[in-house]
Amino acid sequence: MTLKTEPFVLNVGPQHPSTHGVFRMRATLDGEVVVDIEPIFGYLHRGIEKLAEERTYTGVIPLTDRLDYLSSMANNLGYCLAVEKLAGIPVPERAQYIRVIMAELQRIASHLIAVGAFLNDCGAFMTPIVYMIREREKILDLFDMVCGQRLTYNYMRPGGVSQEIPDEFLPALDKFLKQMPGWIDEYDQLLKENEILLARSKGVGTLSQELAISISASGPVLRGSGIKWDIRRADPYSIYERFEFDIPTGTVGDCYDRYRVRVEEMRQSLRILEQARQQIPGGEFRSKVPHLIRPPVGETYAHIEAPKGELGFYLVSDNSIAPYRCHVRAPSLLNVTALRDLMIGWKIADLILIFGSMDICMGEIDR
Amino acid sequence: MTLALPVKDTAQRIGEHFADAVTEVTDGAVIVKSEALFQVAEYLKTNPDFDLNYLTHITAVDYFDYFEIIYQLTSLNNNHSLLLKTRCYDRDKPVVPSVVGLWRGADFQEREIYDLMGISFKGHPNLKRIVMWDGFDGHPLRKDYL
Numbered sequence: 261m262t263l264k265t266e267p268f269v270l271n272v273g274p275q276h277p278s279t280h281g282v283f284r285m286r287a288t289l290d291g292e293v294v295v296d297i298e299p300i301f302g303y304l305h306r307g308i309e310k311l312a313e314e315r316t317y318t319g320v321i322p323l324t325d326r327l328d329y330l331s332s333m334a335n336n337l338g339y340c341l342a343v344e345k346l347a348g349i350p351v352p353e354r355a356q357y358i359r360v361i362m363a364e365l366q367r368i369a370s371h372l373i374a375v376g377a378f379l380n381d382c383g384a385f386m387t388p389i390v391y392m393i394r395e396r397e398k399i400l401d402l403f404d405m406v407c408g409q410r411l412t413y414n415y416m417r418p419g420g421v422s423q424e425i426p427d428e429f430l431p432a433l434d435k436f437l438k439q440m441p442g443w444i445d446e447y448d449q450l451l452k453e454n455e456i457l458l459a460r461s462k463g464v465g466t467l468s469q470e471l472a473i474s475i476s477a478s479g480p481v482l483r484g485s486g487i488k489w490d491i492r493r494a495d496p497y498s499i500y501e502r503f504e505f506d507i508p509t510g511t512v513g514d515c516y517d518r519y520r521v522r523v524e525e526m527r528q529s530l531r532i533l534e535q536a537r538q539q540i541p542g543g544e545f546r547s548k549v550p551h552l553i554r555p556p557v558g559e560t561y562a563h564i565e566a567p568k569g570e571l572g573f574y575l576v577s578d579n580s581i582a583p584y585r586c587h588v589r590a591p592s593l594l595n596v597t598a599l600r601d602l603m604i605g606w607k608i609a610d611l612i613l614i615f616g617s618m619d620i621c622m623g624e625i626d627r
Numbered sequence: 628m629t630l631a632l633p634v635k636d637t638a639q640r641i642g643e644h645f646a647d648a649v650t651e652v653t654d655g656a657v658i659v660k661s662e663a664l665f666q667v668a669e670y671l672k673t674n675p676d677f678d679l680n681y682l683t684h685i686t687a688v689d690y691f692d693y694f695e696i697i698y699q700l701t702s703l704n705n706n707h708s709l710l711l712k713t714r715c716y717d718r719d720k721p722v723v724p725s726v727v728g729l730w731r732g733a734d735f736q737e738r739e740i741y742d743l744m745g746i747s748f749k750g751h752p753n754l755k756r757i758v759m760w761d762g763f764d765g766h767p768l769r770k771d772y773l
Contacts (some may be wrong), residue, residue: 301758309743309768474732475732476682574684577748585686587684599730
């Protein structure tokens with residue numbers, strides 16, 4: 261006997277604990293199986309690109325904090341690199357090292373939340389994420405020390421950073437670098453070979469290489485599919501060509517690969533941090549930059565490897581004190597293009613898991 | 628380092644295949660006619676010399692006289708990039724061809740440009756507002772909005 265079923269529309273979000281922000285999915289289900297899905301967003305649209313056109317070049321930095329609010333330091337860095345490229349502003353050595361340290365700490369902090377939230381979506385309810393928030397807290401303490409903020413840092417400036425790092429920062433960083441590898445080992449011990457995690461995430465939501473390139477995926481989502489593409493290597497910015505590190509990649513591009521890539525990237529970030537800590541020179545923390553920056557007429561695109569992928573800023577200058585146009589290339593926006601392809605054919609419980617493995621942030625999708 | 632392809636040579640290569648397609652060559656970009664955009668993009672994507680298989684991003688700028696639509700193309704295999712642009716002079720009904728058929732990543736970005744800049748993409752499978760709500764009046768990123 262065959263059972264007659266009818267498609268059923270289920271609305272997930274925008275207020276839902278597993279959509280990591282105000283994301284909405286209109287899922288069409290046949291029983292438990294997803295047959296169609298439409299991502300809907302715009303609930304967090306604040307018009308950042310428009311607001312940027314009416315602020316000075318330095319005044320845009322606090323807006324960039326609010327793009328991907330889990331990695332504000334990376335956003336600051338991407339934007340400042342674009343302004344420096346446009347206006348030809350030099351950056352002192354010490355500032356370069358401070359920036360790299362901040363950006364890599366930020367990558368670890370962002371990946372901790374990504375991995376923790378993913379495991380939460382897997383069904384390991386709350387335990388792993390509390391471990392990871394414990395470590396993230398240490399990083400937030402370090403950021404608090406340098407700029408007095410825990411989430412929206414507004415720390416970097418065109419030509420350097422806003423203030424010198426305090427004396428107690430480097431010893432605190434040393435302590436963190438000593439402890440963190442043990443903590444990552446602890447996660448691996450608890451979760452790497454966990455049977456439930458493997459059963460839930462291996463082979464689920466496989467993103468093929470062709471599709472990953474076609475949708476312009478970047479970051480761990482692209483590397484999870486086995487493509488060795490990292491802006492820090494492919495197009496080194498700041499001083500990344502000086503550091504030794506590997507680019508972890510996945511093999512098949514399923515949820516488990518994306519999760520593993522993030523964990524391995526944390527280890528590589530620690531390697532970069534160790535080297536930067538050893539090499540950091542003395543000197544100025546900011547070059548002499550006028551209060552109001554007036555770049556010559558022109559346009560530029562600067563991109564960085566942010567925790568979630570390739571974050572780019574396209575700036576157009578008309579020689580005034582505010583950008584004529586400021587476009588943000590948001591990695592999350594492009595990564596969610598794949599959702600429909602990844603989710604169709606899987607069950608409703610996997611939908612949450614696949615979404616969690618993409619690690620998106622609504623702040624930069626809606627802008 | 629990602630090399631920027633020399634624009635003069637690239638423009639010449641494009642001109643050999645598509646006569647009159649290139650309208651201007653600027654400092655770092657090749658500007659093509661909007662009618663020829665899809666064919667030129669397809670050529671750049673499939674030709675093994677260019678192999679620009681990755682669409683880094685699309686954006687649009689309003690210069691009052693015209694809209695400029697910017698395509699940053701990258702080759703993941705050869706590690707080089709090209710800035711391809713097209714211009715649209717019609718302010719009331721700007722239309723350019725969609726490149727979703729070549730790069731699926733264009734989908735949401737073209738919808739966003741349609742929503743905020745008011746440029747239609749011919750051939751887009753699902754062209755509707757993406758961040759503003761249906762029924763919203765105007766296109767906020769245009770310079771004459773407000």
